[in-house]
Amino acid sequence: MAVKSPSNGPSGADPSAASDGSPAVTSSPAPQAASVPVPFRPGLEGVPATQSAICDIDGIRGLLTYRGYPLEQLAANSTFLETAYLLIWGELPTIFQLRDFEQEVQMHRRVSFRIRDMMKCFPAGGHPMDALQASAASLGLFYSRRALDDPQYVFDAVVRLIAKIPTMVAAFQLIRKGQDPIQPRDDLAYSANFLYMLTEREPDPIAARIFDRCLILHAEHSLNASTFSARVTASTLTDPYAVVASAVGTLAGPLHGGANEDVLEMLEEIGTVDAVESWLDQAIKARKKIMGFGHREYKVKDPRAVILQKLAEDLFLRFGHDAMYDVARRLEEVAADRLGPKGIYPNVDFYSGLVYRKLGIPRDLFTPIFAIARTAGWLAHWREQLGANRIYRPTQIYTGSGERAWLPLESRPAVV
Numbered sequence: 042m043a044v045k046s047p048s049n050g051p052s053g054a055d056p057s058a059a060s061d062g063s064p065a066v067t068s069s070p071a072p073q074a075a076s077v078p079v080p081f082r083p084g085l086e087g088v089p090a091t092q093s094a095i096c097d098i099d100g101i102r103g104l105l106t107y108r109g110y111p112l113e114q115l116a117a118n119s120t121f122l123e124t125a126y127l128l129i130w131g132e133l134p135t136i137f138q139l140r141d142f143e144q145e146v147q148m149h150r151r152v153s154f155r156i157r158d159m160m161k162c163f164p165a166g167g168h169p170m171d172a173l174q175a176s177a178a179s180l181g182l183f184y185s186r187r188a189l190d191d192p193q194y195v196f197d198a199v200v201r202l203i204a205k206i207p208t209m210v211a212a213f214q215l216i217r218k219g220q221d222p223i224q225p226r227d228d229l230a231y232s233a234n235f236l237y238m239l240t241e242r243e244p245d246p247i248a249a250r251i252f253d254r255c256l257i258l259h260a261e262h263s264l265n266a267s268t269f270s271a272r273v274t275a276s277t278l279t280d281p282y283a284v285v286a287s288a289v290g291t292l293a294g295p296l297h298g299g300a301n302e303d304v305l306e307m308l309e310e311i312g313t314v315d316a317v318e319s320w321l322d323q324a325i326k327a328r329k330k331i332m333g334f335g336h337r338e339y340k341v342k343d344p345r346a347v348i349l350q351k352l353a354e355d356l357f358l359r360f361g362h363d364a365m366y367d368v369a370r371r372l373e374e375v376a377a378d379r380l381g382p383k384g385i386y387p388n389v390d391f392y393s394g395l396v397y398r399k400l401g402i403p404r405d406l407f408t409p410i411f412a413i414a415r416t417a418g419w420l421a422h423w424r425e426q427l428g429a430n431r432i433y434r435p436t437q438i439y440t441g442s443g444e445r446a447w448l449p450l451e452s453r454p455a456v457v
Contacts, residue, residue: 079436081438085435086337090264090269090272090433091264091272091426092429093263093264093422093425094108094131094425095107095108095128095261095263095418095421095422095425096108096128096261096262096263096418097109097263098262098263098338098339100336100338100339100340100341101340101341102341103339103341103342103343103344103347104344105262105344105345107124107127107128107260107261108127108128108131108132110127110133112257112258112344112345112348113344113348115127115257116254116257116258116348119257120230120231120253120257121231121232121253121256121257121260121414121417122139122142122143122146122203122231123139124256124257124260124417125203125260125417125420126138126139126142128260128261128417128418128420128421129199129417129420129421129424142200143231145200145204146200146203146204146231147204147225147227148204149200149201149204149205150204150205150207150208150225150234151205151208151224151225152176152205152208152209152212153183155183156176156179156180156183156209157212157216157222159175159176159179160172160176160209160212160213160216161216163175163213163216163217165216165217165219166217167217168293168405169210169213169214169217169405169406169408169409170289170290170292170293170298170408170409170412171293172209172213173206173209173210173213173289173409173412174286174289174290174293175286176209176213177202177206177209177282177285177286177289178282178283178286179282180201180202180205180282181280181282181283184197184198184201184282186280189278189427190427195281195424198280198281198282198420199281199420202281202282202285202416202420203416203417203420206285206412206413206416207231207234207235207238207413208222208225208235208238210235210239210406210409210410210412210413211223211235211238211239212238214239214403214406215238215241222238223237223238223241224238225238229243230249230253231253232249232250232252232253232256233246233249235252235413236248236249236252236400239402239406240401245359245360247355247356247359248356248359248360248400251352251355251356251396251400252396252400254348254352255349255352255393255396255397255410255414256410256413256414257414258345258348258349258389258393258414259345259389259393259410259411259414259415260414260415260417260418261415261417261418261421262338262415262418263338265297266291266292266294266296266297267288267289267291267292267297267298267415267419268288268415268418268419268422269291270287270288270290270291271284271285271287271288271419271422271423272422272423272426272433273287273433274287274288275422275423275426275427275430276426276430276431276432276433277432278427278430281420281423284419284423285416285419285420288412288415288419289412292408292411292412292415293408298407298408298411298412299407299408300332300333300388300390301333301390301391301393301394301397301407302394302404302405302407302408303332303333303390304332304333304369304390304391304394305365305394305395305398305404306332307331307332307333308365308368308369308372309365311368311372312368313368314367314368314371317368317371317372317375318375321372321375321376321379322379325379325380331376331380331385332390333387333388333390333391333392334376334380334385334386334387334388334391335380335385335386335388336388336389339384339386339388340384341384341386342386342387343386343387343388343389343391345388345389346386346387346388346389346391346392349389349391349392349393349396350387350392352392352396353366353392353395353396353399354366356396356399356400357399360399363395363398363399365395365398366395369391369392369395373387373391393407394407397410
């Protein structure tokens with residue numbers, strides 16, 4: 042199979058990329074010793090950890106761009122696979138590049154029966170994110186590790202991960218219900234095929250398009266926790282399957298993924314439109330976190346939330362209204378008065394759960410779907426990290442005991 046990545050490397054791509062479009066694995070020079078102590082910042086908040094040409098966020102204007110393209114334009118006109126190509130290879134594909142990429146992804150959707158058998162051994166009550174992390178990592182057992190500057194290896198790994206992650210998510214959903222996984226259908230596009238494998242029925246074209254746009258909205262968002270995890274793992278020059286598995290494990294944490302599940306629980310707790318104002322006032326008084334509101338990057342409404350709200354409305358027009366949406370809209374209106382002056386507005390999680398709920402997707406699959414989309418961003422950062430690699434090795438500030446002598450067991454003080 043011939044490599045389908047851009048033959049001469051995309052203009053504006055990683056400056057260290059090889060002429061065949063693959064990243065030339067290089068090492069950055071060691072930085073000069075700091076002349077002054079670097080201040081400690083918990084969580085590395087606000088500390089630049091890399092340079093990237095993939096995604097830019099203007100939190101004041103509410104602008105999010107992928108490789109320079111505003112998200113609104115991509116969500117309106119692109120597809121997830123085209124957007125994934127843009128993120129990973131640096132430029133929008135030509136019609137021939139996109140066709141080849143789509144065909145390669147289609148050819149690699151199926152997963153080995155050995156992986157399916159492994160998934161059947163997972164506890165039915167296990168979380169789908171744990172199943173996905175284990176399954177993604179297992180791909181490294183089936184595809185031999187080769188030089189990371191081999192363009193064929195890079196292209197094949199990208200295709201396999203983009204293609205197989207949705208199949209794994211859908212497969213585990215059916216397996217835990219005691220059913221055999223449904224095989225992918227070659228006549229269905231990427232998002233339609235996933236919904237088919239998940240729900241066991243061919244989706245409405247409008248529903249499939251809305252879901253595809255949701256994937257575009259979640260495909261990349263700068264150096265968040267899971268992307269940082271991916272870059273740290275990539276910096277060791279391990280295989281891309283380990284990189285994605287590492288990122289999936291990070292996304293599984295409740296401080297990163299899963300907030301849209303919490304939004305639905307919050308809306309159910311509120312119950313009705315009439316209860317919104319008193320509920321919010323009590324929540325603010327109790328200093329309770331309002332799920333789906335606020336983001337470190339944005340001082341205005343998250344641009345992804347703006348688009349997701351419109352997608353939710355389109356979905357309800359097609360398939361019937363959801364009263365929970367009325368509760369959400371009223372909450373946003375009241376919160377604008379209470380929280381808006383503090384720069385706290387709806388984020389990407391506020392409306393996405395309502396969309397997935399209407400599509401009939403189980404709540405504990407919301408975060409795995411996030412992972413399906415974000416795999417594109419993780420792989421883009423993997424390639425970029427290889428282009429100017431230096432292994433991550435931050436320092437620590439030691440806060441433990443000073444030097445002390447070892448004591449024999451009988452001489453140690455009793456612990457009460």
